[in-house]
Amino acid sequence: MSARYLGQRLLQAIVTIAAIVLLNFLLFRLMPGSPERILLRNPNLSQQVVEATRARWGLDKPLIPDQLVSYIGSTLEGDLGYSFKFRGQPVTSVIADRVGPTLLLVGLGELISVFVGIAIGAYAGWRRGGVVDRVGSGVSLVLYSMPYFVIGMPLIVIFAAGLGWFPTSGMTSVGGGDRPFPDNIIDLARHLALPLATVSLGLIGQYSILMRSAIIETRSEDYITTARAKGLRDGRVLRAHAFPNAMLPMVTLIAINLGYVIGGAITAEIVFSWPGLGTLTVTALQSRDYPVLQGIFLLVAVSVVLANLAADIIYGLLDPRVRR
Amino acid sequence: MTAEIRGRRQWPLPKQADPAAPLLRVNNLQTHFQLGRGWVKAVDGVSFGLDDGEALGLVGESGCGKTTTALSLVRLLPSNGRIRGGSVELFGIDLVPKTDRQLDRYRWREISIVFQGAMNALNPVVQVRRQIAEPVQYRLNQSESASLKRADELLDMVGIPSRRLGAYPHELSGGMRQRAMIAMALACDPAIVIGDEPTTALDAMVQAQILVLLEQLRRDLGLSLILITHDLSVVAETCDRVLVMYAGRVAEEGPVSRVFTEPRHPYTRKLLGAFPNIRSDRRTLETIPGEPPDLVNPPAGCRFAPRCAQAMPVCAGTLPPEVSFDDGVRVACHLFGTTA
Ligand SMILES: Nc1ncnc2c1ncn2[C@@H]1O[C@H](COP(=O)(O)OP(=O)(O)OP(=O)(O)O)[C@@H](O)[C@H]1O
Ligand code: SF4
Ligand SMILES: [Mg+2]
Numbered sequence: 134m135s136a137r138y139l140g141q142r143l144l145q146a147i148v149t150i151a152a153i154v155l156l157n158f159l160l161f162r163l164m165p166g167s168p169e170r171i172l173l174r175n176p177n178l179s180q181q182v183v184e185a186t187r188a189r190w191g192l193d194k195p196l197i198p199d200q201l202v203s204y205i206g207s208t209l210e211g212d213l214g215y216s217f218k219f220r221g222q223p224v225t226s227v228i229a230d231r232v233g234p235t236l237l238l239v240g241l242g243e244l245i246s247v248f249v250g251i252a253i254g255a256y257a258g259w260r261r262g263g264v265v266d267r268v269g270s271g272v273s274l275v276l277y278s279m280p281y282f283v284i285g286m287p288l289i290v291i292f293a294a295g296l297g298w299f300p301t302s303g304m305t306s307v308g309g310g311d312r313p314f315p316d317n318i319i320d321l322a323r324h325l326a327l328p329l330a331t332v333s334l335g336l337i338g339q340y341s342i343l344m345r346s347a348i349i350e351t352r353s354e355d356y357i358t359t360a361r362a363k364g365l366r367d368g369r370v371l372r373a374h375a376f377p378n379a380m381l382p383m384v385t386l387i388a389i390n391l392g393y394v395i396g397g398a399i400t401a402e403i404v405f406s407w408p409g410l411g412t413l414t415v416t417a418l419q420s421r422d423y424p425v426l427q428g429i430f431l432l433v434a435v436s437v438v439l440a441n442l443a444a445d446i447i448y449g450l451l452d453p454r455v456r457r
Numbered sequence: 458m459t460a461e462i463r464g465r466r467q468w469p470l471p472k473q474a475d476p477a478a479p480l481l482r483v484n485n486l487q488t489h490f491q492l493g494r495g496w497v498k499a500v501d502g503v504s505f506g507l508d509d510g511e512a513l514g515l516v517g518e519s520g521c522g523k524t525t526t527a528l529s530l531v532r533l534l535p536s537n538g539r540i541r542g543g544s545v546e547l548f549g550i551d552l553v554p555k556t557d558r559q560l561d562r563y564r565w566r567e568i569s570i571v572f573q574g575a576m577n578a579l580n581p582v583v584q585v586r587r588q589i590a591e592p593v594q595y596r597l598n599q600s601e602s603a604s605l606k607r608a609d610e611l612l613d614m615v616g617i618p619s620r621r622l623g624a625y626p627h628e629l630s631g632g633m634r635q636r637a638m639i640a641m642a643l644a645c646d647p648a649i650v651i652g653d654e655p656t657t658a659l660d661a662m663v664q665a666q667i668l669v670l671l672e673q674l675r676r677d678l679g680l681s682l683i684l685i686t687h688d689l690s691v692v693a694e695t696c697d698r699v700l701v702m703y704a705g706r707v708a709e710e711g712p713v714s715r716v717f718t719e720p721r722h723p724y725t726r727k728l729l730g731a732f733p734n735i736r737s738d739r740r741t742l743e744t745i746p747g748e749p750p751d752l753v754n755p756p757a758g759c760r761f762a763p764r765c766a767q768a769m770p771v772c773a774g775t776l777p778p779e780v781s782f783d784d785g786v787r788v789a790c791h792l793f794g795t796t797a
Binding site for chain 1: 531533557560561562563564565566569570572577578579580581582583591592595596625627628641
């Protein structure tokens with residue numbers, strides 16, 4: 134990978150992030166309801182109070198450049214304003230509280246499903262029409278097409294409500310997080326099990342289907358016939374020739390998906406009342422908590438851009454053809 | 458010839474080999490492809506032999522089954538392809554009934570292939586020298602460093618400069634890639650190298666260089682060569698024998714010197730007439746009217762009958778038997794009946 138390629142990608146990422154910040158600024162100023170009214174939440178305010186508030190928050194200044202400049206300045210300082218709903222709390226700390234649970238659930242789910250999904254998909258595609266393919270592809274397609282709550286609800290009904298093996302919702306029992314080690318971890322793991330299974334199953338479906346078609350496409354390439362002609366064992370042909378080439382399109386897909394990890398798996402989080410960014414998004418939407426929504430939007434957008442950058446870099450390392 | 462060439466082998470013959478048996482004998486090979494509407498009889502009763510150090514040219518129109526014949530030898534067919542009859546005897550060992558696992562012993566170590574258009578035949582994400590070293594390491598069980606050393610020697614032998622050793626396929630020109638393919642084909646010191654249109658898609662200058670290289674390697678290493686090509690002048694220059702195929706069957710086979718000077722089969726005559734360089738006069742260039750037959754339902758008799766100017770009543774209904782002549786030529790045509 135050349136320095137030029139790397140430089141280009143970096144520049145592209147920086148420009149995209151700048152555009153996102155600008156869009157974020159404009160978009161939320163076009164939303165219905167003037168900011169100060171939402172701030173004060175009282176339709177019967179005296180004009181005086183409104184004026185004072187406008188002056189205090191700098192809303193009497195022109196949108197561009199004054200408001201934009203101060204927005205960019207505070208964004209760079211990590212100040213995303215204050216939540217409407219969680220009064221007084223800075224947006225950054227509201228969001229920060231939810232990042233951990235989401236990363237735990239969706240991040241771990243991604244990790245598991247990348248490995249499992251790719252392994253299943255690669256094997257199914259390589260032995261197309263075999264048992265693994267016929268069973269695996271059918272199941273994968275069903276899982277892939279189901280929204281998380283359709284996967285999650287039966288799990289709750291069977292394993293939580295029915296068998297009582299796992300709790301139905303939340304991340305900890307009451308006081309569970311304060312118990313001594315390892316009880317607190319066990320408590321967390323029991324809460325994590327079903328939502329993690331839900332997220333993983335959905336993603337395994339997606340990854341295995343895509344990996345299967347990538348392998349099938351690669352399988353008919355001439356260099357696979359060459360590898361066979363060399364008398365290499367079937368496993369070596371798959372590992373050394375088909376797999377690395379089939380992984381090229383997968384890398385991009387995985388990296389982009391990873392960017393969205395931070396946004397949480399909204400329906401899965403809701404079904405299990407998981408205190409992550411997904412549930413926060415829904416709460417913020419319901420209460421028109423614009424600063425928080427703006428913060429989440431910024432976080433997700435920047436993560437996606439960074440994930441794309443990572444994808445380009447990894448792709449550049451794996452595929453010699455882009456090194457020039 | 459045979460003893461001298463076999464004496465040059467670096468690796469012992471396969472265990473079941475009969476040292477007295479000829480190198481390769483293909484008998485009545487039938488390779489068909491399964492399609493929804495039936496079997497495509499791409500190769501349907503082809504027989505030929507190849508002796509130590511010999512070069513055999515395989516010619517015929519596009520779709521007549523040249524590639525399928527070559528791929529059948531070590532069974533590298535597409536998934537819908539099957540050998541439904543005949544035998545492929547290498548050193549007297551029939552390869553047809555072998556399992557894939559058993560065939561691996563013969564692939565590349567005895568029969569290697571230089572495919573057409575080496576751009577796609579080489580793995581784009583693996584260094585060329587590693588692809589050449591791979592069969593040495595995994596088939597001859599050499600260490601990785603010894604395999605890479607061998608790869609570098611081979612690259613040197615085919616004329617790739619040492620500063621290009623770390624190159625990936627896309628970093629080499631078409632001619633270089635084809636040289637690398639040839640180096641790869643030689644990696645395990647095989648008895649037979651198959652070239653499936655190894656110079657197609659290269660410009661004339663590079664084509665000539667590659668052919669000179671192949672010819673020189675064949676002489677130096679005592680290789681036997683099966684050369685598939687559309688270029689009859691290449692066959693005339695490099696091959697000892699030529700096999701003319703039509704619609705999955707042998708039309709004519711024999712020494713190049715005989716077949717090209719005195720073609721007997723009407724199809725061979727047309728083919729030579731359609732080729733400018735052999736009979737030098739470009740203005741009388743002939744074309745062969747009509748299309749090759751549908752190989753799912755080929756004609757019952759001679760497959761060339763619908764296009765043959767000399768066709769007789771017997772041709773449409775009866776398959777012409779192969780007739781051998783004293784000069785080593787074999788022809789399948791009713792014009793040369795057993796009694797004729
Ligand atoms: N996988 C397949 N399924 C069905 N038919 C096939 C398949 N592969 C090849 N064929 C058919 O078999 C016949 C022989 O094909 P083959 O590739 O051996 O011809 P060829 O002589 O090598 O042609 P060319 O000069 O174009 O390379 C053709 O009619 C082709 O359409
Ligand atoms: S057998 Fe008959 S149809 Fe076929 S090539 Fe000979 S003369 Fe022509
Ligand atoms: Mg061909």
